[in-house]
Amino acid sequence: MCEPELLLLLLPSILSLILILILTKRKPSRLNLPPGNMGWPFLGETIGYLRPYSATSIGEFMEQHISRYGKIYKSNLFGEPTIVSADAGLNKFILQNEGRLFECSYPRSIGGILGKWSMLVLVGDMHRDMRIISLNFLSHARLRTHLLREVEKHTLLVLSSWKENSPFSAQDEAKKFTFNLMAKHIMSLDPGKSETELLKKEYVTFMKGVVSAPLNFPGTAYRKALKSRSTILKFIEIKMEERILKMEDRGDLEENDLLGWVLKHSDLSTEQILDLILSLLFAGHETSSVAIALAIYFLQGCPNALQQLREEHEGIARAKKQSGETELNWNDYKKMEFTQCVISETLRLGNVVRFLHRKAIKDVTYEGYDIPCGWKVLPVIAAVHLDSSLFDQPQLFNPWRWQIHNGTRGSSSTCPTSNHFVPFGGGPRLCAGSELAKLEMAVFIHYLVINYHWELADMDQAYAFPFVDFPKGLPIRVQNHSFT
Numbered sequence: 001m002c003e004p005e006l007l008l009l010l011l012p013s014i015l016s017l018i019l020i021l022i023l024t025k026r027k028p029s030r031l032n033l034p035p036g037n038m039g040w041p042f043l044g045e046t047i048g049y050l051r052p053y054s055a056t057s058i059g060e061f062m063e064q065h066i067s068r069y070g071k072i073y074k075s076n077l078f079g080e081p082t083i084v085s086a087d088a089g090l091n092k093f094i095l096q097n098e099g100r101l102f103e104c105s106y107p108r109s110i111g112g113i114l115g116k117w118s119m120l121v122l123v124g125d126m127h128r129d130m131r132i133i134s135l136n137f138l139s140h141a142r143l144r145t146h147l148l149r150e151v152e153k154h155t156l157l158v159l160s161s162w163k164e165n166s167p168f169s170a171q172d173e174a175k176k177f178t179f180n181l182m183a184k185h186i187m188s189l190d191p192g193k194s195e196t197e198l199l200k201k202e203y204v205t206f207m208k209g210v211v212s213a214p215l216n217f218p219g220t221a222y223r224k225a226l227k228s229r230s231t232i233l234k235f236i237e238i239k240m241e242e243r244i245l246k247m248e249d250r251g252d253l254e255e256n257d258l259l260g261w262v263l264k265h266s267d268l269s270t271e272q273i274l275d276l277i278l279s280l281l282f283a284g285h286e287t288s289s290v291a292i293a294l295a296i297y298f299l300q301g302c303p304n305a306l307q308q309l310r311e312e313h314e315g316i317a318r319a320k321k322q323s324g325e326t327e328l329n330w331n332d333y334k335k336m337e338f339t340q341c342v343i344s345e346t347l348r349l350g351n352v353v354r355f356l357h358r359k360a361i362k363d364v365t366y367e368g369y370d371i372p373c374g375w376k377v378l379p380v381i382a383a384v385h386l387d388s389s390l391f392d393q394p395q396l397f398n399p400w401r402w403q404i405h406n407g408t409r410g411s412s413s414t415c416p417t418s419n420h421f422v423p424f425g426g427g428p429r430l431c432a433g434s435e436l437a438k439l440e441m442a443v444f445i446h447y448l449v450i451n452y453h454w455e456l457a458d459m460d461q462a463y464a465f466p467f468v469d470f471p472k473g474l475p476i477r478v479q480n481h482s483f484t
């Protein structure tokens, strides 16, 4: 081959090489990425980011990064280049531009365990369809007509089993309550029955894997959780088949639960129904039980709030007694105004969900910073809730900051606004169960404060792992309380 021929043959390769060199040389200088540190190759800064810290703080890693780089910084987390945002404005921008500029993007390990049809990982039309089903099932109308009664029944079932002066884990009790409620609501499983207890046991193993490192080796929590996932799915599938048989027998589905609803009203495949049910069980059980445990913890440390709360609930209970009613109704719930302040403050300070996983699906510019397409973006909602420029003394449990004075909330110039308070996320992926979660917390608090006094039986506090958990399970001791 002569020289010109050889040159011609190599020309495309040479040109591509030059192009790559130009692009890789020019890209960094063209992009105005936020400041930050990309850490070690592949691992990046993930280990530091995930180091446990007190749930009522943002942790040392975040504090140091914000003081060094500001509220928006770049990093390398979960094996990907990432923009971390502790900035209220950017967080809002990210949530509101879901599907346009950003997209939900949970680590692959979460998809592996919750399933590819889980609402938490789905995007686009399929997410919309699943969301409509969930919203329908958790609608305001259902809350009033059906769920309030169920929430009350399951609260009383758990609280009535408590024994005076013998310590127990408040976190486990809260979990029992939310699990029983969801199992009933989703598949009509009755609390205490052997199948419900078996499912609960399997679910505990499953949960340990959801929050563990995604190492699929024999003996790891992740591997065990994948096994539990199959067992749970098999269980749900059997329930589904039983239900279809019943339907064929009687011509209708009598149970008023999610399983019955999806079988009757949707054309989802078996695989899709299984993942939907599993992810709702997960989303609706873990979060609200942690929120209830946090409320129990914060209230025992704030006697004034507890006193005011007790007055509110005793007032409601007294009125019911006088009218001869026994069950709570929607009007009673609406009277729980200070309780709503306690709930908001618990969610603000405790931050059950601390950050969300997103990725940029286009090149985005925000306040002069470039966020390249494909980069992960983590809106850290906890950092906004604990930001001292937005909330007075953010580390303090102060439910009164949510009280309405002359039509506005709070009493200071830095009063919280709904813009900055997003415990349930926002935009098109706003938590589908937010109203149910608040109802569960309010009803649980109602029966807790009118029936019991409580104290910590052992020192414990909430940690962010980053999922929020009380390492000792929040051991408490209760004494009966009766009001006149």
Ligand code: HEM
Pocket: 104, 119, 120, 131, 134, 138, 280, 281, 283, 284, 285, 287, 288, 291, 347, 352, 353, 356, 357, 423, 424, 425, 426, 428, 429, 430, 431, 432, 433, 434, 436, 437
């Ligand atoms: C205090 C309790 C709760 C908190 C703090 C909470 C928080 C959240 C947050 C922050 C998201 C958004 C996730 C994202 O954007 O990536 C979310 C989504 C979701 N939550 Fe909750 N949640 C709670 C209780 C519940 C309950 C009781 C249910 C009922 C089943 C539920 C069902 C869901 C569902 C289905 C989604 C996915 C929504 C979608 O992708 O469209 N959550 N939750």
